[in-house]
Amino acid sequence: MQNKQAEIRVVRIKEVANITSISKSSIYEMLNERSSRYDPTFPKRVHIGVSAVGWLRHEIEAWILSKKA
Secondary structure, X not given: OOOOOOOOOEEOHHHHHHHHOOOHHXXXXXXXXXXXXXXXXXXXXXXXXXXXXXXXXXXXXHHHHHHHO
């Protein structure tokens, strides 16, 4: 029996916006602790370079499923 591992993939803001159907500015508002739109359950960014960030796709998908519940 072969073990299947979940694919770990980092996605950039444009793809996060497409996956969630939420605008890029709204996503950044959800991450801003000082914003009225702040959502502590939204997945945190991961640094993938000096000034580049992304999100783990499986965390974004899990967040979407948690909103459905």
